[in-house]
Amino acid sequence: MTQTLSGPELRNQYFDQLSRDDQLIWMGQNTNHIPAHPAVTAAMKASIDRGxxxxxxxxxxxxxxxxxxVKDLGVExxxxxxxxxxxxxGTLVRAKMRPGQTFVTTDPTWKWPGMFATQMGAEVVELPIFGPATQYKLxxxxxRASVDDRxxxxxxxxxxxxxxxxxxETEIGDFIGIAKSVGALLVHDCTYRDFAENHVPAMRLDPVNAVCSTSFSKWLGLAGMRIGALVGAPDLIAECAGxxxxxxxxxVVAQRxxxxxxxxxxxxxxxxxxxNRRNQEMIRDTVAGIPGLEILVWPSQANFLCIGTEATGITPEAIVEAFRLEGVMIRQGKYHTARFGDSFIKVSTTVPEAWSRRFCDLLPDMLVRARSLTDVPALF
Known part of the structure; x- marks a missing residue:
């Protein structure tokens, strides 16, 4: 009897297959594959040696x-x-969200915090920001029109x-003021802040009504080590610790x-x-020469590029699958947004230059190949 795999099993097998390919070009998860700084590997090896x-x-x-x-963020x-x-x-959402409350975010966004809020019984409000009318920003x-005392x-x-x-800084200050006006907390996810020009963590402006999350996955390349942090007022951190x-x-090794x-x-x-910048410029120049493709945001303030595909008439999923068949992992828009996901793919750029060159060399042919794909498997 054939067993039908559940969604979680299919998702796990999908990523397990990718992980078993030691030649895979990872350009879909914003991870950093630039060879590590010697001080980082030395510290982790020393920790292992000490047991x-x-x-x-x-x-x-x-x-x-x-x-x-805390010092790196420059906050109190x-x-x-x-x-x-x-x-x-996830810890913050579990501590703060309850049924009858609303969790307000953008669309597109990073989807997991909203999922955590739904699990806690809260309502998720997604504010559309996709398009040049808002410069792809909240x-x-x-x-202000979407928040209330809930x-x-x-x-x-x-x-x-x-x-x-x-x-x-002015925009962040406005958001804090709006949050404060309804008794809400502004959650500033600073995962990609080190790639941005003049980024201001919200806690520098208000250490009580804002909280920051950070990660070592992207800038430092420790995604597989699983290390990050929540930074907030001492009372809030004490509450979240529970x-x-x-x-x-x-x-332990990740912390070192x-x-x-x-x-x-x-x-x-x-x-x-x-x-990162050299890779982004290489991809931008390649995209500029291909009808139907466009870089949606330039310059990108992160370690990835969002490439508009709608004018090609090809689904992002087909493009992703065509690249996967060539050993290159990129991401389809629907990973981030059901509403706008048919319009773009996302490509990571903190990778060896040869990886970006491979992506660029393949891109024209992958669009041709994607048009002919009739059986695209589930993507995650």
Missing amino acids: EYNAYAPPLGFESLRAAI GSALVTEGGVNAL TADAL TQLIYLVDPNNPLGTTYS FSSSILGAG GAEAGLSVKAEWMQTVLSV
Whole structure:
């Protein structure tokens, strides 16, 4: 008897197949594949050599790392170290969201925090920002019209994933004021802030009515190590600690790598930003020569590009599958948004230059191949 696989099983098998391909070009998850800074690998290897992984870490994270994270953000507050940025956001949502409340976010956005809010019985309000009319950004007027005394959390991933837009200090200040006016908390997801020009974490403007989440997956390349943090007012972090699934501490080896990364961040980011920009320019120039494709946001303030595909008449899913068959993983728009997902693909750019060159060389042929695909499997 043939067993029908559940959605979670299919999703797991999809990513397991990708993970087993040691030649795969990963350009779909915004991960960083630039060879690591020697100080980071040395710190993790030293931790393993000392056998530190035999014991649990402190429940809020090593004090030295907590202090370094807060200092790096340039804010006043406290840090809760978690197993990845998604865990930080999940912890906050579990602590704050209840039935009858609203969780306000953008569309497109990073989808998992909204899913967590739904699991808590809250209503998710998605404000459309896709299109040049709003410059692919949330406006204060749109936000103000969509919040009330039921609103508990306003979630802003900035720079936006998948669009690559960012917000000015004035815009962030406006959002904080709107959140404060209804007794809500502005959740500023700063995962991609190190790729943006003049990024201002919301907590610098208001350490009480804003909270920040951070990640070491993208700028430092520790996605598989699962390390991130929630940074907020001490009382808020104490409240969230009771809802943390990292109650026995985040990974010891990952924390040592994260702290080493912060110690060399200024030097490291010069390399990362240089590679990222060269790759983005290469892809921009290639896209410009292909009818029907366009870069939706330039310059991107993140480590990826959002490529409009609607004018080609080809589904993003077919393009993604055509690339997958050639050993290149990119992302379809519907991963981020059901409403606008038919219009774009997303391509990561913190990768070796040869990977970006491979993507560019394949792109014209992949559009031709995608037109002929009649059986595109489920994508995740």
